[in-house]
Amino acid sequence: xxxxxxxxxxxxxxxxxxxxxxxxxxxxxxxxxxxxxxxxxxxxxxxxxxxxxxxxxxxxxxxxxxxxxxxxxxxxxxxxxxxxxxxxxxxxxxxxxxxxxxxxxxxxxxxxxxxxxxxxxxxxxxxxxxxxxxxxxxxxxxxxxxxxxxxxxxxxxxxxxxxxxxxxxxxxxxxxxxxxx
Amino acid sequence: xxxxxxxxxxxxxxxxxxxxxxxxxxxxxxxxxxxxxxxxxxxxxxxxxxxxxxxxxxxxxxxxxxxxxxxxxxxxxxxxxxxxxxxxxxxxxxxxxxxxxxxxxxxxxxxxxxxxxxxxxxxxxxxxxxxxxxxxxxxxxxxxxxxxxxxxx
Numbered sequence: 001x002x003x004x005x006x007x008x009x010x011x012x013x014x015x016x017x018x019x020x021x022x023x024x025x026x027x028x029x030x031x032x033x034x035x036x037x038x039x040x041x042x043x044x045x046x047x048x049x050x051x052x053x054x055x056x057x058x059x060x061x062x063x064x065x066x067x068x069x070x071x072x073x074x075x076x077x078x079x080x081x082x083x084x085x086x087x088x089x090x091x092x093x094x095x096x097x098x099x100x101x102x103x104x105x106x107x108x109x110x111x112x113x114x115x116x117x118x119x120x121x122x123x124x125x126x127x128x129x130x131x132x133x134x135x136x137x138x139x140x141x142x143x144x145x146x147x148x149x150x151x152x153x154x155x156x157x158x159x160x161x162x163x164x165x166x167x168x169x170x171x172x173x174x175x176x177x178x179x180x181x
Numbered sequence: 182x183x184x185x186x187x188x189x190x191x192x193x194x195x196x197x198x199x200x201x202x203x204x205x206x207x208x209x210x211x212x213x214x215x216x217x218x219x220x221x222x223x224x225x226x227x228x229x230x231x232x233x234x235x236x237x238x239x240x241x242x243x244x245x246x247x248x249x250x251x252x253x254x255x256x257x258x259x260x261x262x263x264x265x266x267x268x269x270x271x272x273x274x275x276x277x278x279x280x281x282x283x284x285x286x287x288x289x290x291x292x293x294x295x296x297x298x299x300x301x302x303x304x305x306x307x308x309x310x311x312x313x314x315x316x317x318x319x320x321x322x323x324x325x326x327x328x329x330x331x332x333x334x
Contacts, residue, residue, distance in 0.1 A: 006293065008289075009289040009290050009292065009293035010289075010290045010293060010294075012286070012289050012290070013286050013287045013288075013289055013290035013291075014290075016283070016286030016287075017283050017286055017287070020279075020282055020283060020286065024279070033252070035252035035253075035255050035256045036256050050256060051255055051256065051259070051260070053251070053252065053255055055247070055251070055278060055282075056247075058282075059282060062282075062286070066286065070289075150294075150302075150303060150306045151305070151306055151309065153287075153290045153294075153306055153309075153310065154306055154309035154310055154313060157283050157286070157287055157313065158313060160283055161279070161280055161283055161313075164276060164279045164280070164283075165276065168272050168275055168276060168279075170268075170272075171268045171269060171271055171272025171273075171275065172268070172269050172272050172273075174268055174269075175268060175269035176269075
């Protein structure tokens with residue numbers, strides 16, 4: 001088996017962005033820091049005597065996960081490149097379609113004259129996006145799946161940044177509303 | 182001590198912003214000749230030579246801002262901003278925190294693609310990563326400055 005050490009760097013960066021998003025979303029902090037009392041605790045803990053800081057814990061979790069991903073990537077043989085590229089492309093298309101299907105389902109739910117409660121369930125969006133992604137994958141051009149695209153190193157972290165803007169929209173929307181009024 | 186650190190953080194941020202803007206403009210818009218206008222000379226730098234300096238400055242910035250200053254912000258400034266219902270400043274600072282972390286994670290790939298000799302096949306991804314890092318640095322500078330004006334440490 002040939003080790004491709006060079007691959008570890010881009011894989012680390014991409015995995016870091018994705019894992020950081022998951023760590024913050026699900027609060028997978030390895031440590032919690034309580035700045036008011038200067039106390040450090042293992043895993044995510046509730047605030048005590050002031051705010052709790054999870055950021056260090058998220059970074060620690062992410063760095064460990066991304067290092068493992070980078071290390072694993074060095075052992076993946078070159079002949080698997082096509083499958084890796086296909087898997088990344090499929091996962092990316094799925095993520096984009098999930099967002100589209102989710103909002104489409106909510107739009108239909110709002111406009112419908114009858115109660116369609118199932119449209120609000122995340123499983124509906126997940127299943128719909130999966131079906132759409134499978135159909136879309138049939139039409140992936142051959143040249144898109146021949147080798148791992150280096151552009152993922154920029155596209156995936158940039159997408160994660162946009163997801164953070166979306167997740168934090170609650171902080172801005174009231175201010176934007178006030179400015180527009 | 183906090184004021185000294187904050188000044189150091191601000192000065193280093195200005196240096197980092199200058200370096201990333203030089204590199205971004207140089208990589209997107211290389212001048213046709215070395216001489217020319219001020220703007221052409223601004224872009225006519227050896228862009229690859231900035232890489233290690235940017236990485237070192239970014240890591241120092243992350244340490245100073247994230248480890249030495251952030252706990253004080255969390256305890257003294259953010260609580261006040263929340264009490265004053267200044268939601269948007271808190272939100273943009275949270276974005277600064279997340280963008281910085283993602284850019285910090287991008288540094289290994291950034292270093293890898295800027296290794297000499299520069300490969301022509303990775304020219305686009307070099308531009309892309311440099312732009313993301315430059316955007317993050319500029320965002321951090323502006324947000325940090327704004328928050329400090331609003332409620333300093």
